[in-house]
Amino acid sequence: MCSRYNIGKNVRRWLARYGWNQSLSVGDVRPQDYAPVLSARGRNLLVVPMRWGMKNPKTGALVINAREETAAAKPMFSASLRSRRCVLPAERFYEWDTEKQKVTFQPPAGGLLYLCGLYRMDEDVPHFVILTKPANDIMQPVHDRMPVMVREEDIDAWLLDASRTKDLLESEVPLERIQAVEEFSLF
Numbered sequence: 221m222c223s224r225y226n227i228g229k230n231v232r233r234w235l236a237r238y239g240w241n242q243s244l245s246v247g248d249v250r251p252q253d254y255a256p257v258l259s260a261r262g263r264n265l266l267v268v269p270m271r272w273g274m275k276n277p278k279t280g281a282l283v284i285n286a287r288e289e290t291a292a293a294k295p296m297f298s299a300s301l302r303s304r305r306c307v308l309p310a311e312r313f314y315e316w317d318t319e320k321q322k323v324t325f326q327p328p329a330g331g332l333l334y335l336c337g338l339y340r341m342d343e344d345v346p347h348f349v350i351l352t353k354p355a356n357d358i359m360q361p362v363h364d365r366m367p368v369m370v371r372e373e374d375i376d377a378w379l380l381d382a383s384r385t386k387d388l389l390e391s392e393v394p395l396e397r398i399q400a401v402e403e404f405s406l407f
Contacts, residue, residue, distance in 0.1 A: 225313040270346040300338035336368040369393040
């Protein structure tokens with residue numbers, strides 16, 4: 221489950237390509253925060269501030285992730301998967317291991333990650349969730365799920381071409397894992 225990601229100055233520069241000129245707080249994005257999200261309106265791509273998390277219509281609970289394997293079959297996500305896909309630019313995301321240590325995941329050569337999401341309107345406010353999939357070899361030692369990501373060159377296809385959705389959900393994006401502090405025993 222992805223429950224925190226980071227945006228910084230590189231995200232701000234990237235967003236400017238899409239006309240984003242609003243101020244942007246750099247730092248960690250948490251559930252219920254607003255974040256800049258790239259989406260499509262017709263054939264145009266634009267950045268819109270959206271709130272992270274959708275209310276489950278049955279329980280009222282906040283849902284922040286959607287499993288890519290089941291999203292198409294779930295009433296809460298199926299329409300969004302068909303026509304309301306989005307991209308969340310990030311410099312890194314975090315997971316916590318079994319010992320509650322924060323582990324950072326980022327692109328190996330710097331740059332940005334492009335997390336795949338879905339959105340819908342709730343009370344006239346756009347809300348998004350991050351799609352997740354089973355963890356790859358890098359992620360597996362820390363968590364059994366990870367965000368679905370696309371390469372920068374596949375963003376247009378993810379947002380504009382519903383016929384490519386399935387292929388893009390299965391694509392792999394390179395990651396590196398960074399643990400802030402490692403303890404070594406000398407004895």
